[in-house]
Amino acid sequence: xxxxxxxxPMTPDAPPPMAKPVAKPMTKTRLEAxxxxxxxxxxxxxxxxLHTPDSVSVEALLHILPTFLxxxxxxxxxxIYWNNHHHLLHATQRINGATLxxxxxxxxxxxxxxxxxxxxxxxxxxxxPTAFYGFTLLMPSIAYYILVRVLIACNxxxxxxxxxxxxxxxxxxxxxxxxxxxxxxxxxxFAGLACxxxxxxxxxxxxxxxxxx
Amino acid sequence: xxxxxxxxPMTPDAPPPMAKPVAKPMTKTRLEAxxxxxxxxxxxxxxxxLHTPDSVSVEALLHILPTFLxxxxxxxxxxIYWNNHHHLLHATQRINGATLxxxxxxxxxxxxxxxxxxxxxxxxxxxxPTAFYGFTLLMPSIAYYILVRVLIACNxxxxxxxxxxxxxxxxxxxxxxxxxxxxxxxxxxFAGLACxxxxxxxxxxxxxxxxxx
Amino acid sequence: xxxxxxxxPMTPDAPPPMAKPVAKPMTKTRLEAxxxxxxxxxxxxxxxxLHTPDSVSVEALLHILPTFLxxxxxxxxxxIYWNNHHHLLHATQRINGATLxxxxxxxxxxxxxxxxxxxxxxxxxxxxPTAFYGFTLLMPSIAYYILVRVLIACNxxxxxxxxxxxxxxxxxxxxxxxxxxxxxxxxxxFAGLACxxxxxxxxxxxxxxxxxx
Amino acid sequence: xxxxxxxxPMTPDAPPPMAKPVAKPMTKTRLEAxxxxxxxxxxxxxxxxLHTPDSVSVEALLHILPTFLxxxxxxxxxxIYWNNHHHLLHATQRINGATLxxxxxxxxxxxxxxxxxxxxxxxxxxxxPTAFYGFTLLMPSIAYYILVRVLIACNxxxxxxxxxxxxxxxxxxxxxxxxxxxxxxxxxxFAGLACxxxxxxxxxxxxxxxxxx
Numbered sequence: 001x002x003x004x005x006x007x008x009p010m011t012p013d014a015p016p017p018m019a020k021p022v023a024k025p026m027t028k029t030r031l032e033a034x035x036x037x038x039x040x041x042x043x044x045x046x047x048x049x050l051h052t053p054d055s056v057s058v059e060a061l062l063h064i065l066p067t068f069l070x071x072x073x074x075x076x077x078x079x080i081y082w083n084n085h086h087h088l089l090h091a092t093q094r095i096n097g098a099t100l101x102x103x104x105x106x107x108x109x110x111x112x113x114x115x116x117x118x119x120x121x122x123x124x125x126x127x128x129p130t131a132f133y134g135f136t137l138l139m140p141s142i143a144y145y146i147l148v149r150v151l152i153a154c155n156x157x158x159x160x161x162x163x164x165x166x167x168x169x170x171x172x173x174x175x176x177x178x179x180x181x182x183x184x185x186x187x188x189x190f191a192g193l194a195c196x197x198x199x200x201x202x203x204x205x206x207x208x209x210x211x212x213x
Numbered sequence: 214x215x216x217x218x219x220x221x222p223m224t225p226d227a228p229p230p231m232a233k234p235v236a237k238p239m240t241k242t243r244l245e246a247x248x249x250x251x252x253x254x255x256x257x258x259x260x261x262x263l264h265t266p267d268s269v270s271v272e273a274l275l276h277i278l279p280t281f282l283x284x285x286x287x288x289x290x291x292x293i294y295w296n297n298h299h300h301l302l303h304a305t306q307r308i309n310g311a312t313l314x315x316x317x318x319x320x321x322x323x324x325x326x327x328x329x330x331x332x333x334x335x336x337x338x339x340x341x342p343t344a345f346y347g348f349t350l351l352m353p354s355i356a357y358y359i360l361v362r363v364l365i366a367c368n369x370x371x372x373x374x375x376x377x378x379x380x381x382x383x384x385x386x387x388x389x390x391x392x393x394x395x396x397x398x399x400x401x402x403f404a405g406l407a408c409x410x411x412x413x414x415x416x417x418x419x420x421x422x423x424x425x426x
Numbered sequence: 427x428x429x430x431x432x433x434x435p436m437t438p439d440a441p442p443p444m445a446k447p448v449a450k451p452m453t454k455t456r457l458e459a460x461x462x463x464x465x466x467x468x469x470x471x472x473x474x475x476l477h478t479p480d481s482v483s484v485e486a487l488l489h490i491l492p493t494f495l496x497x498x499x500x501x502x503x504x505x506i507y508w509n510n511h512h513h514l515l516h517a518t519q520r521i522n523g524a525t526l527x528x529x530x531x532x533x534x535x536x537x538x539x540x541x542x543x544x545x546x547x548x549x550x551x552x553x554x555p556t557a558f559y560g561f562t563l564l565m566p567s568i569a570y571y572i573l574v575r576v577l578i579a580c581n582x583x584x585x586x587x588x589x590x591x592x593x594x595x596x597x598x599x600x601x602x603x604x605x606x607x608x609x610x611x612x613x614x615x616f617a618g619l620a621c622x623x624x625x626x627x628x629x630x631x632x633x634x635x636x637x638x639x
Numbered sequence: 640x641x642x643x644x645x646x647x648p649m650t651p652d653a654p655p656p657m658a659k660p661v662a663k664p665m666t667k668t669r670l671e672a673x674x675x676x677x678x679x680x681x682x683x684x685x686x687x688x689l690h691t692p693d694s695v696s697v698e699a700l701l702h703i704l705p706t707f708l709x710x711x712x713x714x715x716x717x718x719i720y721w722n723n724h725h726h727l728l729h730a731t732q733r734i735n736g737a738t739l740x741x742x743x744x745x746x747x748x749x750x751x752x753x754x755x756x757x758x759x760x761x762x763x764x765x766x767x768p769t770a771f772y773g774f775t776l777l778m779p780s781i782a783y784y785i786l787v788r789v790l791i792a793c794n795x796x797x798x799x800x801x802x803x804x805x806x807x808x809x810x811x812x813x814x815x816x817x818x819x820x821x822x823x824x825x826x827x828x829f830a831g832l833a834c835x836x837x838x839x840x841x842x843x844x845x846x847x848x849x850x851x852x
Contacts, residue, residue, distance in 0.1 A: 030458055030512055032243055037466030037676075040250030045474060047324045048258060052332040056339035072321065079317040086243055086313065100512065101630070104505045108498065111473045119478040126482035204314070245669055250463075253676030260750050261684060265758040269765035285747065292743045299669055299739065417740070456671055456725055463679030471687060526725065527843065530718040534711065537686045545691040552695035 028095050031103060035085060038107045043078040046071055046114045049121070067121045073200060074117040077137060080203040081110055084144065091161045094154050102143070102150040109139035130192050131185040137196060138178040145171060174199045241308050244316060248298060251320045256291040259284055259327045262334075280334045286413060287330040290350060293416040294323060297357065304374045307367050315356070315363040322352040343402040347395040347409060354388045387412045454521050457529060461511060464533045469504045472497055472540045475547075493547045499626060500543040503563060506629040507536060510570065517587045520580050528569070528576040535565040556618050557611040563622060564604040571597060600625045667734050670742060674724060677746045682717045685710055685753045688760075706760045712839060713756040716776060719842040720749060723783065730800045733793050741789040745782040751775045769831050770824040776835060777817040784810065813838045 050071060053060035085106075116129070116136040123129040148165060155161045181195030263284060266273035298319075329342070329349040336342040361378060368374045394408030476497060479486035511532075542555070542562040549555040574591060581587045607621030689710060692699035724745075755768070755775040762768040787804060794800045820834030 027516075030462060030515075033246060033459060034462045034466055034508060034512075036243060036247045037250050037463050038470055040247055041254055041467055041470040043320075044251055044254040044258070044324055045470070047328050048261070048474070050328050052328070052335055056336045056341050058341055061341060061345065075317075075321050075324070079314075079321075082247060082317075083310070083313050086247075087310075089243075090240075097509075100509050101505075104501075104509075107469075108501050108505075111470055111501070115473050115476050115478070122478055123482045128482050128484055128487060132487065246672060249669060249673045250676050253673055254680055256746075257677055257680040257684070257750055260754050261687070263754050265754070265761055269762045269767050271767055274767060274771065288743075288747050288750070292740075292747075295673060296736075296739050296743075299673075302669075303666075453729075456675060456728075459672060460675045460679055460721060460725075463676050464683055467680055467683040471683070474687070523722070523726075526722050527718075530714075530721075533682075534714050534718075537683055537714070541686050541689050541691070548691055549695045554695050554697055554700060558700065 028089055028092060031095055031100065032089050035089075035103060035107060036082075039078060039082045039085070039110065042110055042114060043075055043082070046074055046117060049114060049118045066125075070117060070121050073197065074113050076200045076204070078110060078113060080200065081106075081140060081144070083203075088148065088151065088161075088165075091165070092151050092155060093159060093161070095151070096154045098150050099147070099154055102147040106140055106143040106147050109136065109143050112136045112139075125189045125193065127185055127189055130189040131182050134178055134182040134185060134192060134196060137199070138175065138182065141171065141175045141178060145175070170202060173202065241302055241305060244308055244313065245302050248302075248316060248320060249295075252291060252295045252298070252323065255323055255327060256288055256295070259287055259330060262327060262331045279338075283330060283334050286410065287326055289413045289417070291323060291326060293413065294319075294353060294357070296416075301361065301364065301374075301378075304378070305364050305368060306372060306374070308364070309367050311363050312360070312367055315360040319353055319356040319360050322349065322356050325349045325352075338402045338406065340398055340402055343405050344395050344398040347391055347398060347405060350409060350412070351388065351391040351395065354384065354391060358384065358388070383415060386415065454515055454518060457521055457526065458515050461515075461529060461533060462508075465504060465508045465511070465536065468536055468540060469501055469508070472500055472543060475540060475544045492551075496543060496547050499623065500539055502626045502630070504536060504539060506626070507532075507566060507570070509629075514574065514577065514587075514591075517591070518577050518581060519585060519587070521577070522580050524576050525573070525580055528573040532566055532569040532573050535562065535569050538562045538565075551615045551619065553611055553615055556615040557608050560604055560608040560611060560618060560622060563625070564601065564608065567597065567601045567604060571601070596628060599628065667728055667731060670734055670739065671728050674728075674742060674746060675721075678717060678721045678724070678749065681749055681753060682714055682721070685713055685756060688753060688757045705764075709756060709760050712836065713752055715839045715843070717749060717752060719839065720745075720779060720783070722842075727787065727790065727800075727804075730804070731790050731794060732798060732800070734790070735793050737789050738786070738793055741782070741786040745779055745786050748775065748778040748782050751778075764828045764832065766824055766828055769828040770821050773817055773821040773824060773831060773835060776838070777814065777821065780810065780814045780817060784814070809841060812841065 050067060051064070053064050113136050116133040120126075120129040120133045145168075148168070148171075152159070152162055152165070177195045177199045181192040181199075183192075184195060185192030263280060264277070266277050326349050329346040333339075333342040333346045358381075361381070361384075365372070365375055365378070390408045390412045394405040394412075396405075397408060398405030476493065477490070479490050539562050542559040546552075546555040546559045571594075574594070574597075578585070578588055578591070603621045603625045607618040607625075609618075610621060611618030689706065690703070692703050752775050755772040759765075759768040759772045784807075787807070787810075791798070791801055791804070816834045816838045820831040820838075822831075823834060824831030
């Protein structure tokens with residue numbers, strides 16, 4: 001016992017000191033921390049894209065108001081994903097390797113939101129950039145759905161997670177609204193934008209499914 | 214025992230032993246981690262805005278001294294919010310979905326500080342940018358007040374939080390000074406700036422209300 | 427008992443009851459948190475390098491598709507390192523001062539990936555930038571190997587870590603493919619790039635060595 | 640008992656359920672997390688300053704080699720502070736409000752390193768920028784000293800921290816070398832730079848004072 005390097009204290013979840021050490025199950029702490037870091041950066045670097053007004057008048061400030069509101073909208077979308085990710089991982093009890101990739105996949109699509117926000121803002125809401133903006137909102141919603149499926153596969157059909165997620169009606173409506181918004185953009189950019197804004201509104205009500213189920 | 218939703222806590226990784234798993238209350242760990250991430254980025258990206266001096270002389274360095282001091286001032290404001298946020302969440306025992314949004318709302322306004330700092334610096338303290346800078350300091354103070362109210366509603370009137378916050382005289386004085394500063398800016402930018410600096414000074418004394426109550 | 431430096435562990439905040447306090451062993455929590463932060467920033471700031479299309483047409487969007495795919499590729503590489511780092515530290519029970527430097531060394535080389543990605547993208551896959559991109563992928567793989575050795579030296583040959591890592595065939599194949607890719611670049615950039623892509627593909631299968639050993 | 644909102648489980652370090660709730664001592668977790676975030680960003684955004692070579696030749700790559708080495712040097716300095724901060728906080732058992740400000744003070748000066756690195760690189764190691772670079776290395780070393788004093792005042796003369804820190808000979812030598820380097824810069828920039836490099840070298844040996852005392 002005294003010569004095994006594994007018998008030390010201070011490793012609160014250390015495996016029992018058997019001959020061949022065994023692996024501990026993965027914990028979700030670092031997955032949450034990494035996701036928090038990436039989402040925090042995505043949500044914050046968008047403000048770096050904001051150009052200062054051309055002059056020091058109130059008119060110049062009002063001139064950038066649409067860009068400003070667009071920034072606020074993207075802030076809300078990324079904030080929604082952070083909130084939902086928080087609720088989702090909170091209800092999760094196990095993760096595995098597939099979870100890590102499904103999570104990175106979600107973060108990848110979210111990381112494009114600052115890019116599409118910038119392009120749409122620069123283009124004054126032209127058709128293609130506005131449709132592309134919708135695309136960069138649609139893809140995270142699909143990636144989030146995949147992440148939920150992978151987590152449920154890992155945690156079991158009878159788990160807290162499955163009960164907590166339920167039918168995810170809000171998620172399905174959101175995906176539908178994004179697709180509708182992209183299509184509408186080709187008729188009128190602002191009709192498409194209205195669909196995107198509708199998604200933000202239905203999520204601003206806190207998601208009580210997991211928290212209080 | 215069987216009807217309490219808090220049964221078998223503290224073993225987050227264990228599979229629930231009951232037929233229908235129940236949700237755990239939300240913990241504040243991730244809220245703190247996400248806020249730390251966002252505030253760390255806000256406070257750090259401001260230095261990216263600092264333009265290097267035009268030449269390699271001491272004069273050129275002194276020429277950017279006002280911008281440098283402005284950066285230091287904004288660093289202090291964001292640092293104040295991190296400190297207070299730390300104290301506030303430290304005294305908090307429960308959070309809910311409304312808390313997440315109130316917190317994101319605070320982070321949104323804080324995220325505009327690098328933008329307003331840049332504009333005020335570029336404009337050499339013109340009236341509108343200096344007033345707008347005050348606005349981006351005022352809004353977080355209001356958002357912070359809302360966050361405190363939401364947290365108290367969630368934690369209860371008799372909670373540690375309520376006792377710790379007390380009357381928040383400093384917070385009310387700060388909000389008043391920001392409003393006064395914005396108004397004074399239209400008379401003289403530096404009078405407004407003096408009000409903002411006064412707020413920084415009253416907060417640099419560590420907040421002992423929560424820590425040592 | 428009195429000569430063990432590990433006495434009274436697990437009560438990190440309690441004042442030591444002995445005359446001369448003794449040091450606790452280092453924990454890996456902060457090493458993980460700092461690495462998560464740096465990797466999260468590396469993976470996210472790459473999107474800041476993406477230039478918006480020149481016009482608002484689908485053609486302009488397709489024109490930046492290679493740059494976009496390059497961004498996705500770099501995202502995957504950095505994601506691979508985060509995943510492997512997660513698995514590696516998960517199996518680690520002790521760290522020491524040498525570990526901190528070996529870890530920073532890995533982070534240093536990873537931090538060059540956004541730079542080399544940008545150069546290769548700007549140069550339209552010219553020979554030297556493409557070889558340099560391979561170099562900035564090769565160096566982290568060597569730094570990762572060093573980190574593994576340092577961790578094994580610290581944790582002992584009989585530790586969970588040693589068992590979990592095994593022969594690291596994937597790691598050796600990756601390093602070989604990077605070297606081959608750099609060499610091939612001087613014949614044809616896209617042959618080199620194909621080698622790099624091959625590495626990404628062999629890692630996208632989740633690493634089950636540590637997780638399920 | 641049943642009507643107090645504080646008697647719930649799941650708050651592992653909750654105060655005992657007395658009539659008037661009492662404050663818990665501050666924990667260092669968030670201080671570490673915030674510092675990790677800020678230092679991670681400082682160390683990573685420096686690579687954003689690296690300009691890609693003008694052409695796609697090896698010569699163009701070699702042309703930016705001094706800037707590259709300068710980046711590596713600044714990476715090492717910030718890494719040294721992270722390492723030392725890690726060791727310091729590891730040995731710390733208590734923090735207070737003054738600690739938060741002393742820590743933010745250190746982070747402020749560290750946040751200027753990317754700025755001074757950029758200026759010195761752009762100026763091809765001119766006198767004033769090189770001296771200013773030394774200044775932005777000197778100030779964190781002073782801020783670190785203040786942080787150590789504040790922590791010792793908070794933890795007590797007999798604490799683990801005091802024992803672990805010892806005389807801090809390395810720290811004093813570093814501060815001396817920075818001052819010497821700044822002075823030497825006015826004779827020859829590279830003599831000053833040599834002093835700065837010497838500091839990096841004496842720290843690259845892991846600090847065993849706290850770890851193994």
